[in-house]
Amino acid sequence: MLDDRYALAFRLYPYEHSPDQDAEAPVRHPVVVQGGGPIGVAMALDLGLQGIPVLVLDDHEGIGQGSRAICFAKRCLEIADRYGAAEPMLDKGVVWNLGKVFHEDRKVYEFNLLPEAGHRFPAFINLQQPYFEKFLVERVREAQAAGAPIEIRGKNRVQSVEIFDDHTRLQVETPEGGYVLEADWLIGCDGAGSPLRGMMGLDFDGRVFQDSFLIADITMKADFPTERWFWFEPWHKAGASTLLHKQPDGVWRVDFQIGWDVDRKEELKEENVRRRLDAMLGPDVEYELVWTSIYTFQCRRMKKFRHGRVIFAGDSAHQVSPFGARGANSGMQDVDNLGWKLGMVIRGEAPDALLDSYCAERRHGADENILNSTRSTDFITPKSKISHVFRNAVLDLAQEYEFARPLVNSGRLSVPCVYDGLPLNGPDALPGGPLRSRVGSPCPDAPLGNGFLLPQLGGRFTILTVDAEAPDAVAEDGVTATRLALSAADDTTGALAERYLGAAMSAVYLIRPDQHVAARWDRYDEPALRAALRAACGKGHDR
Amino acid sequence: MTILTTTPNIPDGDGFYSDLIAAHDGLSDDESAALNARLILILANQIGDRAVLTAALDAARPKPR
Numbered sequence: 001m002l003d004d005r006y007a008l009a010f011r012l013y014p015y016e017h018s019p020d021q022d023a024e025a026p027v028r029h030p031v032v033v034q035g036g037g038p039i040g041v042a043m044a045l046d047l048g049l050q051g052i053p054v055l056v057l058d059d060h061e062g063i064g065q066g067s068r069a070i071c072f073a074k075r076c077l078e079i080a081d082r083y084g085a086a087e088p089m090l091d092k093g094v095v096w097n098l099g100k101v102f103h104e105d106r107k108v109y110e111f112n113l114l115p116e117a118g119h120r121f122p123a124f125i126n127l128q129q130p131y132f133e134k135f136l137v138e139r140v141r142e143a144q145a146a147g148a149p150i151e152i153r154g155k156n157r158v159q160s161v162e163i164f165d166d167h168t169r170l171q172v173e174t175p176e177g178g179y180v181l182e183a184d185w186l187i188g189c190d191g192a193g194s195p196l197r198g199m200m201g202l203d204f205d206g207r208v209f210q211d212s213f214l215i216a217d218i219t220m221k222a223d224f225p226t227e228r229w230f231w232f233e234p235w236h237k238a239g240a241s242t243l244l245h246k247q248p249d250g251v252w253r254v255d256f257q258i259g260w261d262v263d264r265k266e267e268l269k270e271e272n273v274r275r276r277l278d279a280m281l282g283p284d285v286e287y288e289l290v291w292t293s294i295y296t297f298q299c300r301r302m303k304k305f306r307h308g309r310v311i312f313a314g315d316s317a318h319q320v321s322p323f324g325a326r327g328a329n330s331g332m333q334d335v336d337n338l339g340w341k342l343g344m345v346i347r348g349e350a351p352d353a354l355l356d357s358y359c360a361e362r363r364h365g366a367d368e369n370i371l372n373s374t375r376s377t378d379f380i381t382p383k384s385k386i387s388h389v390f391r392n393a394v395l396d397l398a399q400e401y402e403f404a405r406p407l408v409n410s411g412r413l414s415v416p417c418v419y420d421g422l423p424l425n426g427p428d429a430l431p432g433g434p435l436r437s438r439v440g441s442p443c444p445d446a447p448l449g450n451g452f453l454l455p456q457l458g459g460r461f462t463i464l465t466v467d468a469e470a471p472d473a474v475a476e477d478g479v480t481a482t483r484l485a486l487s488a489a490d491d492t493t494g495a496l497a498e499r500y501l502g503a504a505m506s507a508v509y510l511i512r513p514d515q516h517v518a519a520r521w522d523r524y525d526e527p528a529l530r531a532a533l534r535a536a537c538g539k540g541h542d543r
Numbered sequence: 544m545t546i547l548t549t550t551p552n553i554p555d556g557d558g559f560y561s562d563l564i565a566a567h568d569g570l571s572d573d574e575s576a577a578l579n580a581r582l583i584l585i586l587a588n589q590i591g592d593r594a595v596l597t598a599a600l601d602a603a604r605p606k607p608r
C-alpha cells in the first residue's frame with residue numbers, strides 16, 4: 001500500500017516510528033510540509049532556521065533517482081546560500097558559459113553568457129537534482145544538530161485532509177498503519193501531480209504540449225567541451241531537436257524531442273535509446289546509460305496559491321516546461337518569498353493578509369515563467385506549418401545576421417522576477433537610481449571587502465545606506481529594521497555604486513528578508529521609512 | 544493618430560512590386576514561404592519600433608467583411 005513510486009538515489013530519511021503515532025488525540029504542529037522534494041525541504045530549512053517548528057512528511061525514504069533538474073540559476077543558489085546550503089552545490093556543480101546552436105548540419109551561432117563580474121555565484125551551475133536535494137537535507141541535519149526544530153518523516157504519506165478555518169487535520173499512512181495529525185499551517189510541496197490539490201478539489205489549468213522528450217543521462221569517455229549544445233532538426237534525425245549538456249561526475253544530459261504519438265515502453269528499451277545516441281554521437285563513441293526517461297510537458301498553475309491555512313509552493317502550485325530551467329529555480333523563490341511571511345504571521349508580527357501577498361507575488365513570477373517557457377517551447381516545437389517556416393527563417397538568418405540571434409529561443413535561462421507594482425512595495429524615490437535595483441527587484445550582488453554583499457542581507461529587514469545617514473535600527477509596530485552602512489568606496493571595482501547608486505550621490509534602501517527591495521530614497525526619511533516598513537509587512541499603505 | 548504609415552511611401556511602387564514578385568521566380572511554394580518569412584523578419588528588424596510593428600500586424604489581419 002505504501003509502495004515506492006520511484007527508486008531512491010539517496011536513502012536519507014528512513015522510516016522511524018514517531019510518538020505522534022501513539023498519541024491519544026491528534027498532535028498539533030505549527031507547520032506541516034507535505035512533500036520532501038527540493039521545495040519542501042527548502043521550506044523546512046527556511047522556517048526551521050527562524051526557530052519555527054516544522055514537520056516534513058514525505059512518502060518515500062529519500063531522494064528519487066534520476067536527475068530531472070540539472071540547471072540551477074544564480075538566484076536559486078543565492079537563496080540556498082541564505083540557508084547555508086550553497087557551498088557544496090557550487091563545489092560539485094559544473095559551471096558553463098558557452099552555448100552553441102545548430103540547425104541540421106551547420107552551426108548557426110554561439111553565445112557566451114558573459115557572466116558579469118562581482119557576483120558570488122555564477123549565472124548557472126549544472127548539478128544533478130538528487131545532489132541538490134541531498135545538500136539541502138544535509139544542511140537540515142546540520143541545522144537540527146544546532147537546535148533548529150525541523151523534523152523529516154520518511155514513508156509518511158498524507159492520505160486525506162480535512163480543512164478547518166484555523167487548522168487542517170491530516171490522515172497519514174505509514175508502514176505501521178495510519179495516524180492522524182493536525183497542523184496550524186499546511187504547506188503543499190507535493191509536486192506537479194499534487195495529491196493535496198486533488199484532495200481539495202482545486203484547479204490546475206494550462207496547456208499541455210503535444211510532444212514528448214526522451215532524456216538520457218550518459219557517461220562517455222569522449223571529451224566534449226563543457227558547453228550547451230542545442231540542435232534544431234539535427235542531421236542525425238535522432239530527435240526533432242536535441243540538447244547536450246554537461247553534468248558533474250562525467251555525466252552528459254541528452255534530450256531528444258521525439259514527438260507526441262510514441263510508444264513509451266518501446267522508446268525506453270535500451271537498444272532504441274542507443275540507436276538514437278549512436279546516430280548522434282557516431283559509431284565510435286563509447287558511452288554508458290546512467291538514466292533514461294520520457295517526459296511530456298505542460299505549463300499551468302493554480303488560480304490561487306493560498307487557500308486559508310493551506311499554501312502551495314513549487315511544482316504543486318505551478319508547472320513549466322523545462323526549457324529555461326524554471327521549475328526548481330522558481331520553487332526556491334516561492335520558499336524565499338513565503339518563509340519570512342509565514343514566520344512573521346506565526347510570531348504575530350504581521351497580519352494574516354501578508355500571506356495573500358505571497359500569492360500575488362509568486363503568481364506574478366509563475367506567469368512570467370510560464371510565458372517564457374511557453375514561448376521557448378513554441379519555438380522549439382512549432383505548432384503549425386507557418387510557425388515552423390518562421391522558426392527556420394530565424395535560424396537561417398541567424399547564421400548570417402546578428403539581428404536574428406536574439407530571436408533564437410532554445411530556452412530563456414531563469415532569472416528572478418521583479419515584483420513590479422505589487423502591494424508590498426513602497427516608494428521608489430531615488431532619482432537616477434539603477435533600474436536593476438528598483439523597488440520589487442531582488443538585490444543584485446556586489447563585491448564587498450573580501451566577500452560579497454548578499455550574505456549581509458536577508459533573514460530580516462535591512463536599511464542599506466550607501467553614503468547616507470540613518471539610525472542603526474528602526475522599530476515599527478514590533479518589526480525592526482537594522483542598518484547596513486556602506487560607502488561606494490567600500491567596493492573599489494565600482495560595482496556597488498553602479499548597482500545601487502546609478503547617477504545618485506547617496507541612497508537608502510529598505511530591503512526585505514528575502515533580499516527584495518521594498519523601497520528606496522536618496523536620503524533617510526523617517527516617516528517614509530516607517531510607512532514603507534509597515535506596507536512591506538502587509539499592514540497596508542498610509543492614505 | 545495612427546503611427547503606421549498608411550499613405551503611399553515607396554518611390555517607384557511599380558518597380559518595387561515587380562522586384563518583390565521576381566524574388567520568388569523559380570521558387571517552390573515552400574521556398575517562397577521561407578523567403579517571405581525571412582523578408583518579414585528583416586523588415587521588422589529595420590522598423591524596430593514595437594508599436595509600429597503591432598499596428599502593422601493589426602493592419603494586416605483579415606478584416607471581417
Ligand SMILES: Cc1cc2nc3c(=O)[nH]c(=O)nc-3n(C[C@H](O)[C@H](O)[C@H](O)COP(=O)(O)OP(=O)(O)OC[C@H]3O[C@@H](n4cnc5c(N)ncnc54)[C@H](O)[C@@H]3O)c2cc1C
Nearest residue numbers: 035037038039059069070071158191314315325327328329
Ligand atoms: C526533465 C526535467 C528537467 C528539468 N530541469 C530543470 C532544470 O534544469 N532546472 C529547474 O529548476 N527545474 C527543472 N525541472 C523541474 C524540477 O524538477 C521541479 O520543478 C522540482 O522537482 C519541483 O520540486 P518540488 O519539491 O516542488 O516537487 P517534487 O520534486 O515533485 O517533490 C514532491 C515530493 O512530494 C512527495 N509526495 C507526493 N505526494 C505525497 C503525499 N501524499 N504525502 C507525502 N509526500 C508526497 C513526493 O514523493 C516528492 O518527494 C525539470 C523537470 C523535468 C521533468
